[in-house]
Amino acid sequence: MTGGVLEVLATGPLCTVQDHGRPGLAHLGVPRAGPLDRPAADLANRLVGNRRGAALLEVVLGGLELRATVDTWVAVTGAPAPAAVGRRSAGLARAERLPAGAVLRLGAPATGVRSYVALAGGVDVAPVLGSRSTDTLAGVGPPVVATGQRLPLGSPSGPPAPVEAPVAPTGPPTGLLRVHPGPRLQRLGPHALAEMCATAYVVGAEADRVGLRLDGPPLTRADAGELPSEGMVLGSVQVPPSGRPVVFLADHPPTGGYPVVAVVDPRDLWQCGQLRPGEPVRFTRAR
Numbered sequence: 001m002t003g004g005v006l007e008v009l010a011t012g013p014l015c016t017v018q019d020h021g022r023p024g025l026a027h028l029g030v031p032r033a034g035p036l037d038r039p040a041a042d043l044a045n046r047l048v049g050n051r052r053g054a055a056l057l058e059v060v061l062g063g064l065e066l067r068a069t070v071d072t073w074v075a076v077t078g079a080p081a082p083a084a085v086g087r088r089s090a091g092l093a094r095a096e097r098l099p100a101g102a103v104l105r106l107g108a109p110a111t112g113v114r115s116y117v118a119l120a121g122g123v124d125v126a127p128v129l130g131s132r133s134t135d136t137l138a139g140v141g142p143p144v145v146a147t148g149q150r151l152p153l154g155s156p157s158g159p160p161a162p163v164e165a166p167v168a169p170t171g172p173p174t175g176l177l178r179v180h181p182g183p184r185l186q187r188l189g190p191h192a193l194a195e196m197c198a199t200a201y202v203v204g205a206e207a208d209r210v211g212l213r214l215d216g217p218p219l220t221r222a223d224a225g226e227l228p229s230e231g232m233v234l235g236s237v238q239v240p241p242s243g244r245p246v247v248f249l250a251d252h253p254p255t256g257g258y259p260v261v262a263v264v265d266p267r268d269l270w271q272c273g274q275l276r277p278g279e280p281v282r283f284t285r286a287r
Contacts, residue, residue, distance in 0.1 A: 003121035003153035004070030012063020015145040016134035020053035026254040031135035036273025040078035044118035047075035050160035054122035054130035062108040071122040079112025095160035121154035173271040178286035184259035191223035209251040218243025235264035
């Protein structure tokens with residue numbers, strides 16, 4: 001038994017299906033994917049009665065329009081995009097009834113980048129390697145959501161959350177990222193981490209699901225020799241020849257050949273998915 005179908009009427013700049021991704025397959029060359037703002041995604045699923053990690057929609061800068069063929073519950077979290085069901089305004093971070101035939105519309109959020117839309121039963125596209133997540137780098141998983149697409153819904157597994165939840169489980173992004181020392185600090189000299197933490201950066205225009213690319217004064221490499229490619233983890237802060245750090249995010253490649261000076265603390269990774277180009281970023285050593 002299925003939970004009906006979602007008709008995609010518009011997608012905005014980018015809309016993908018995401019669940020908790022494909023962790024544990026990096027040794028096979030498969031990235032993890034999954035939501036960039038996991039706390040927001042988990043909250044959206046909880047609000048509509050889904051299990052943690054059920055497939056939902058990650059929406060960049062609003063513009064999404066959906067119509068369901070059955071009555072269902074929907075919740076929007078993450079970047080505070082104004083939402084409407086038909087002609088009625090819908091609240092952020094609470095379960096809303098989406099009647100059959102009604103259209104859910106998301107506007108552009110005033111802050112943040114990525115909103116999450118969970119529906120009761122989850123988005124029931126076919127899993128690939130155990131996950132329904134779209135990997136924008138490797139092309140693994142379902143394709144990017146397109147206008148005119150029909151997305152199946154799963155059967156609801158439980159009622160909407162009976163208690164109110166905070167609008168943002170983590171608060172607005174501050175741009176202050178806690179980091180741990182990386183394995184290749186010697187490639188940039190003994191004071192590289194302190195230098196990076198003392199430097200003011202801004203998010204670059206090319207930031208995406210693969211990495212948070214930063215603009216600012218370049219770090220100086222003490223050792224300009226090449227490194228063999230080695231395994232990379234989520235949150236790795238690589239320093240390419242430009243000297244400007246890149247934070248590896250959910251769609252990052254499993255290996256890389258540039259030195260890793262630091263690793264962003266998992267508690268702050270959600271911010272990397274919500275910071276806009278031009279917004280400030282500072283690093284601080286995790287305690």
